[in-house]
Amino acid sequence: MLYDKSPPQPPEDFKILKYEELLSFVKSIFVKLGVPEEDAFIVADNLVTADLRGIDSHGVARLRRYVDGLRKGAVKARPNIRVVSEGPSFALVDGDSGLGQVVGNFSMKLAIRKAKESGIGFVTTRMSNHYGIAGYYAMMALEHDMIGVSMTNSRPLVAHTGALGKWLGTNPIALAAPTKVPPPLVIDMATSVAPIGKMEEYSRLGKKAPLGWGIDSEGNLCDDPDKIMKEGALLPLGGLGELMGGHKGYGLALLVELFTSVLSGAAMLRDVGQTEAPKPANVGHFFMAIDVSRFMPLDEFKDRIEKLRAELKNAPLHPQFDRIWVHGEKSYLTSMKRMKEGVPIYKKVFEEMRNIAMELGISFPWE
Amino acid sequence: MLYDKSPPQPPEDFKILKYEELLSFVKSIFVKLGVPEEDAFIVADNLVTADLRGIDSHGVARLRRYVDGLRKGAVKARPNIRVVSEGPSFALVDGDSGLGQVVGNFSMKLAIRKAKESGIGFVTTRMSNHYGIAGYYAMMALEHDMIGVSMTNSRPLVAHTGALGKWLGTNPIALAAPTKVPPPLVIDMATSVAPIGKMEEYSRLGKKAPLGWGIDSEGNLCDDPDKIMKEGALLPLGGLGELMGGHKGYGLALLVELFTSVLSGAAMLRDVGQTEAPKPANVGHFFMAIDVSRFMPLDEFKDRIEKLRAELKNAPLHPQFDRIWVHGEKSYLTSMKRMKEGVPIYKKVFEEMRNIAMELGISFPWE
Numbered sequence: 001m002l003y004d005k006s007p008p009q010p011p012e013d014f015k016i017l018k019y020e021e022l023l024s025f026v027k028s029i030f031v032k033l034g035v036p037e038e039d040a041f042i043v044a045d046n047l048v049t050a051d052l053r054g055i056d057s058h059g060v061a062r063l064r065r066y067v068d069g070l071r072k073g074a075v076k077a078r079p080n081i082r083v084v085s086e087g088p089s090f091a092l093v094d095g096d097s098g099l100g101q102v103v104g105n106f107s108m109k110l111a112i113r114k115a116k117e118s119g120i121g122f123v124t125t126r127m128s129n130h131y132g133i134a135g136y137y138a139m140m141a142l143e144h145d146m147i148g149v150s151m152t153n154s155r156p157l158v159a160h161t162g163a164l165g166k167w168l169g170t171n172p173i174a175l176a177a178p179t180k181v182p183p184p185l186v187i188d189m190a191t192s193v194a195p196i197g198k199m200e201e202y203s204r205l206g207k208k209a210p211l212g213w214g215i216d217s218e219g220n221l222c223d224d225p226d227k228i229m230k231e232g233a234l235l236p237l238g239g240l241g242e243l244m245g246g247h248k249g250y251g252l253a254l255l256v257e258l259f260t261s262v263l264s265g266a267a268m269l270r271d272v273g274q275t276e277a278p279k280p281a282n283v284g285h286f287f288m289a290i291d292v293s294r295f296m297p298l299d300e301f302k303d304r305i306e307k308l309r310a311e312l313k314n315a316p317l318h319p320q321f322d323r324i325w326v327h328g329e330k331s332y333l334t335s336m337k338r339m340k341e342g343v344p345i346y347k348k349v350f351e352e353m354r355n356i357a358m359e360l361g362i363s364f365p366w367e
Numbered sequence: 368m369l370y371d372k373s374p375p376q377p378p379e380d381f382k383i384l385k386y387e388e389l390l391s392f393v394k395s396i397f398v399k400l401g402v403p404e405e406d407a408f409i410v411a412d413n414l415v416t417a418d419l420r421g422i423d424s425h426g427v428a429r430l431r432r433y434v435d436g437l438r439k440g441a442v443k444a445r446p447n448i449r450v451v452s453e454g455p456s457f458a459l460v461d462g463d464s465g466l467g468q469v470v471g472n473f474s475m476k477l478a479i480r481k482a483k484e485s486g487i488g489f490v491t492t493r494m495s496n497h498y499g500i501a502g503y504y505a506m507m508a509l510e511h512d513m514i515g516v517s518m519t520n521s522r523p524l525v526a527h528t529g530a531l532g533k534w535l536g537t538n539p540i541a542l543a544a545p546t547k548v549p550p551p552l553v554i555d556m557a558t559s560v561a562p563i564g565k566m567e568e569y570s571r572l573g574k575k576a577p578l579g580w581g582i583d584s585e586g587n588l589c590d591d592p593d594k595i596m597k598e599g600a601l602l603p604l605g606g607l608g609e610l611m612g613g614h615k616g617y618g619l620a621l622l623v624e625l626f627t628s629v630l631s632g633a634a635m636l637r638d639v640g641q642t643e644a645p646k647p648a649n650v651g652h653f654f655m656a657i658d659v660s661r662f663m664p665l666d667e668f669k670d671r672i673e674k675l676r677a678e679l680k681n682a683p684l685h686p687q688f689d690r691i692w693v694h695g696e697k698s699y700l701t702s703m704k705r706m707k708e709g710v711p712i713y714k715k716v717f718e719e720m721r722n723i724a725m726e727l728g729i730s731f732p733w734e
Contacts, residue, residue, distance in 0.1 A: 089456035163682035315530035
């Protein structure tokens with residue numbers, strides 16, 4: 001089955017690029033900016049994985065921010081990432097303002113190593129930057145047959161229940177679990193009703209946003225994505241007020257803030273900086289790895305996940321839907337399609353990539 | 368400030384009982400049913416804490432189910448709770464069909480002990496029963512200056528995105544964190560739009576439920592709480608479909624299912640039994656304790672929580688609200704009020720308590 005969770009619309013506004021060429025071009029940008037070869041690959045793999053999985057807002061569309069952050073020195077190309085404190089199952093990491101992907105990779109690997117040794121790895125990380133899609137780190141656990149968890153705080157975008165303005169980040173929660181047959185179970189969700197990327201997409205297409213995604217500066221529900229982003233705020237999952245559970249989305253964002261920033265010493269709420277700002281963003285992350293085999297034989301665990309998935313998928317279908325999805329399927333199918341047919345890149349993003357190549361004096365493979 | 372998050376309505380339908388008398392009466396029920404003195408106190412404390420905190424659906428209103436479960440033998444008064452496997456930071460517990468509160472208390476204590484020794488305690492539990500409010504176990508970490516987490520799966524009540532009927536439980540997530548001044552930060556939320564207790568309350572009051580909380584048997588949004596509960600299903604946080612993030616609430620319920628049942632060997636989805644059924648419910652729980660002092664000095668952590676809370680509370684007020692709440696405040700204020708003025712108990716629940724006392728031949732302190 002070929003499926004694209006975020007099909008290019010309108011098609012003529014997109015270039016279709018080969019996955020391998022995109023990966024290698026993105027890597028060359030970071031190498032040119034002084035990032036060690038291995039780290040540059042990690043960043044490129046993280047960004048292009050987002051594009052492959054149909055989370056276009058977190059892929060190469062964000063290259064400019066990373067490039068500017070590195071050039072301004074707020075993001076360090078060669079950080080001195082260090083473990084501040086640790087035990088058999090936990091660690092606190094200081095990312096020294098490295099690229100979020102590099103710091104995240106270091107931290108998740110540490111969580112996996114600790115889980116190999118002791119069953120559980122619990123790592124909280126400060127002094128990092130925007131780390132791309134949260135699911136990337138959770139999925140790193142899969143090849144070790146572990147459950148992976150990752151969360152991050154982020155620049156303020158969300159109004160908590162009862163408040164006006166941007167205070168909390170979209171603070172995503174990601175979880176990945178190994179399965180018997182692909183795709184793995186992958187949950188990767190912002191704790192706001194809609195992620196900021198969706199809002200950017202609606203703005204780009206000149207479309208009105210669904211009422212309930214955000215508010216304007218006075219707190220009214222608003223369908224103008226630009227107004228929401230500039231003057232207003234996104235709403236927490238559950239929406240405005242408490243009637244439909246908005247305080248729950250607010251609570252989830254707080255939970256993420258607790259594990260990623262309160263506990264690590266990272267910036268909280270409005271103190272979280274932007275990648276391209278002159279001062280360090282001091283973003284906080286959280287990572288956990290769980291060695292399934294300490295709890296039950298791996299095969300039994302995978303059988304149980306498959307049973308769970310089959311029961312969910314075989315439930316009677318709601319008449320408004322044509323299919324029941326389980327988390328991870330859409331992104332997996334999208335990445336299969338894009339790996340085969342190419343990755344759609346919005347033309348403005350493509351032009352920005354060309355500009356970056358010119359500025360840095362590196363070759364642009366699509367001319 | 369005196370506040371009640373769930374004020375008795377209409378007041379004449381309620382009895383106001385003294386906290387201490389209620390606690391001691393509830394304990395006497397379980398002692399009479401063969402539960403050891405110490406365990407009976409745990410169950411009573413858990414149930415009455417729910418009533419104190421204004422989560423009336425999870426308090427003494429559920430006594431009949433526990434009593435019937437014990438009498439039918441599906442719930443064991445003297446279970447042989449055992450640790451199936453463990454490491455320095457994790458454990459798998461088998462609750463031997465004990466009362467959920469007793470099994471939960473055992474498991475969370477174990478998580479706290481492991482966190483004292485190694486920084487982190489991660490415990491997953493099978494063969495348990497309904498354990499009352501999830502927040503109770505998370506809050507057990509507070510007196511040890513730890514962060515506490517608890518989750519549980521539960522009998523099927525929620526239709527996942529795209530499905531008809533009840534499949535997932537309301538699968539709550541709870542987190543508690545120590546603060547400098549009361550109340551502690553306590554998040555305790557079902558991953559459905561509304562908890563089943565709210566639906567029961569609306570049914571009791573003959574009120575229509577807000578559209579968006581549940582669906583009927585054909586998948587239509589429905590405002591009849593009885594129809595939703597009997598023929599239909601609750602909706603996951605984010606509501607029907609994906610537009611407002613219903614797939615996210617579904618994902619959160621799955622995350623809970625993973626930690627509580629898939630990993631522990633407990634019953635999953637529709638296999639989860641009811642407390643009062645003849646066969647064991649095999650409910651699964653999850654507990655985590657995190658020793659804050661391994662990450663930063665405790666005072667610094669508490670200062671950071673207070674800073675976070677102050678910033679959230681001092682945000683500009685949305686015109687539709689008269690106050691900004693941070694999680695844990697409402698339940699704390701309610702418990703202060705009820706501790707002082709008494710606990711409102713719905714008269715039908717009061718009568719049920721009288722019936723139970725008569726059936727068991729124990730004294731009923733309110734006559």
